[in-house]
Amino acid sequence: MKAVASDSSELKSSKLKPGVNRGLSIFDFILRLAAIVGALGSAIAMGTTTQTLPFATQFIQFRAEYNDLPMFTFFVVACAIVSGYLVLSLPLSIFHILRSRARATRVVLVFLDAGMMALLTSGASAAAAIVYLAHKGNGKTNWLAICQQFNSFCERTSGSLIGSFVAIVLLMIMIFLSGAALSRRH
């Protein structure tokens, strides 16, 4: 009697666990798609931002583009690399949906997700620091706030940061999901 009871409880537990893992993997796939949209949108929005002032000012330069500032160039490159990685990791995510018991590939995914999240965060925070300086300037170092002149350039660069922040949060949630899926006992 006891042997029968333990068998049925083990059968129930082994039926439940792959279902939860599969749900986690499907959610991970959906988040990956959303993160691709966020990162790619940021790269394109920052990369296509130019503004030319119609009049001559005290500045010699009256045209602003993303590659005038090396941090914005780094931001565009980092966003492009991360969105390329996310596209390439979609097959791995689909593999995790099909084979919910896979463990070694989940470890690879966790590590690569963490590395890409670090890259994207450093690019986004560098661009955010420069956007902050462009908005406020700095009195002690005599750095003038260029947003007074280049209004639409500033607005577009600030807006493009939002997509990358969303992608960072989604990448972090994907790491949590992979960690939770790894920790479940089979």
Added chain:
Amino acid sequence: MKTGESTSIDIAPETNNSGPIGKKKSTTPLLAAPVPVTDRGTHRMKRGLSIFDFVLRIGVLASALAAAATMGTSDQTLPFFTQFFQFEASYDDLPTFQFFVVAMAVVAGYVVLSIPFSIVCIIRPHAAGPRVLLLILDSVALTLNTAAAGAAAAVVSLAHSGNSSTNWLAVCNQFGDFCQQASGAVVGSFAAVLLFLLLILFSALSLKNSH
């Protein structure tokens, strides 16, 4: 029937608590019962990973604290007059550096608080709960650390080379020591970022090998 039922009730608690032949599969407690002989190899590897994780955590603490302290004590006063009105520079002249100091201090505080969890993972290598918690909190701390490092790196590189398109002058030509200390602090925080990545990898590897 009655004797059968009473036998099953008697046996069930015994097998849960029995010593060397007891099976752990029926209950999944956080701190596990004694380990069967076949799991010794994984046991040793996980204990090795946990010890290495602890050592890395001490390293992260050292570099995060060093970065925060280096940036926090970086002030320089020039002994002569220049074309700038201001001839002293300190970390709180730039809000980005203030954010850097605060964020690195928070990360160092988190690492101190996570050391007990790491010790629990050394003592009980097969526990999955502390490891998942460390994985999650480590990735949050990684994000904060990288954000502080990236923002400070952007401002430091701007201070070193200036920017002609926006007419921002390179401050480091005047304030050499201040710039050097700030650059050193940024390097230290990027070292902490790399160590965090390794910590996340080790947590994931240990979780993979749990049965």
